[in-house]
Amino acid sequence: MTWPHETYSKIKQLPLEEQVLPGTSLCAGCGGLETLRLAAKVLGEKVVFVNAAGCFTLLAVYPFTPFHGSWLYTTMGSAPAGAQGIRDALDVLIAKRRLPKEEDLKVVVLAGDGTTYEMALSATSAAIGRNLDFYYFCYDNEAYANTGVQLSSATPYGARTTTSPCSLQHPAGTVREKKDIFEIWRAHRPPYIATLSARYPLDLAEKLARASRIAGPKLLLALSPCPTGWGFDPFQTPEVARLAVETGLWPLKEAVQGEVTHTYVPKRRPVEDYLRLQERFRHLFEPTRQEAAIRHIQDRVDAYWSRVRAEPPR
Secondary structure, X not given: OOOOOXXXXXXXXXXXXXXXXXXXXXXXOOHHHHHHHHHHHHHOOOEEEEEEOOHHHHHOOOOOOOEOOEEEEEOOOOHHHXXXXXXXXXXXXXXXXXXXXHHOOEEEEEEEHHHHHHHOHHHHHHHXXXXXXXXXXXXXXXXXXXXXXXXXXXXXXXXXXOOEOOOOOOOOOOOOOOOOHXXXXXXXXXXXXXXXXXXXXXXXHHHHHHHHOOOOEEEEEXXXXXXXXXXXXXXXXXXXXXXXXXXXXXXXXXXXXXXXXXXXXXXXXXHHHHHOOOHHHHHHOOOOOOHHHHHHHHHHHHHHHHHHHHOOOO
16 A cells, blocks of 8 residues: 655745754754654744753753744643643633734654653643643654663663663663553543654655644654664664664554554564664674574564554555
8 A cells, every 4th residue: 555645745835944953952863853853844933932941951052043933942741741742822811813824833742762652651642631732842862862861661671771780690781661651641542643764754744744734732743863872873874764763663653633643654674674784772682693583573573564464554
């Protein structure tokens, strides 16, 4: 099945205007920043970002900001509440005709995986339950990267972090599986959920365009390769991001009103191609190859795509 592109089918159709300007103090090669830049192009200039504490804190260090739009900084746990306050204020002002409808803003939460998978999950659940009309953009770098690369619920099996080092007891490093936040959101029945990768810009732009036509809670979950935390050279960010998708570890998909569609089905390369590029998985190959751990990761990916192939075509 070919996923239909209704708005963006060619690169030259992407907006030329930049909404996130260069010159931020984020790490070189940050995969999250590249994804945000592309997403912001589609969202346009009428946006207010609600930025939970995390790596993206460094996007706007007072009094400087790279955003064309407005920006609000919150704690990790209160970003959805901040989005609610802004949305309510906009709605009241529009209802009282103190703000023209054409001046309405999109409300976008920016949050890392620590906020999304853990600290703000209860507040997010409540916001979805209230059917808050907002976007939730998660830059998922699979660790608490800005505070020293500690384990988070998004850290994948086999990865080494500063709080889940490989040891005699745990030679594979992290031994628990990554939380499936896509399915947790889907269980709340929001109108739109999607996974993103900056290496597939048309897929990304199309999903942002679809989300913008839907009212209610919308999750945009972006895998964000992190040279600092994952241990690779910044120039390899595009290749790491691409291999995450091509090995099948990061499926590109969306859920509209709960119905899941895989927007790109890779031919699938071995997961080893992706793992070998990163220092956080180096212990799986050196000094002794940990065949069982590598096989475990590959088997989980194979099982996932077997379930996808078994789904009846729509």
